[in-house]
Amino acid sequence: MKKWVVFLLGLVAGCILTILSLVVIGKVMATTDTVTEEISSSVPGLNLFEQPGDEFSAPSFEVMQVLATNVALAHSGENEYGRTTYWGTLVLLIGDENTHFYDDQIVEVKSGQVARHIGTYQYETKMEMQKTVPVIRIFDKQ
Numbered sequence: 001m002k003k004w005v006v007f008l009l010g011l012v013a014g015c016i017l018t019i020l021s022l023v024v025i026g027k028v029m030a031t032t033d034t035v036t037e038e039i040s041s042s043v044p045g046l047n048l049f050e051q052p053g054d055e056f057s058a059p060s061f062e063v064m065q066v067l068a069t070n071v072a073l074a075h076s077g078e079n080e081y082g083r084t085t086y087w088g089t090l091v092l093l094i095g096d097e098n099t100h101f102y103d104d105q106i107v108e109v110k111s112g113q114v115a116r117h118i119g120t121y122q123y124e125t126k127m128e129m130q131k132t133v134p135v136i137r138i139f140d141k142q
Contacts, residue, residue, distance in 0.1 A: 071095075121134075
């Protein structure tokens, strides 16, 4: 009779540990990119990919207009004749929870980092034209 009690207690303890482990894993997975999820729900016209896409080859970006604390429209920089000009592709730049953009800020893609295409952003201009631009986020290289 003792063997059945020990077996049953072990089974119950295993189930409880499994459930607790899954809850912890779920919370960790949910908080890894909550910034992007919050931005996605608060910025109309934003469509994010399931996984980050291709690398966006720009050495830096110049913020044109700040839409939220860590979201801004920016022009990508292009190296021409030894200097960087900011007439490149218009992008929606998304930062992390510690990022605070401001107008005319230069955001550099530092050594050990990579800018990735993570979605698209659609908006309407003042002249009622529909525009779609890539959404870019700077990640640390792994």
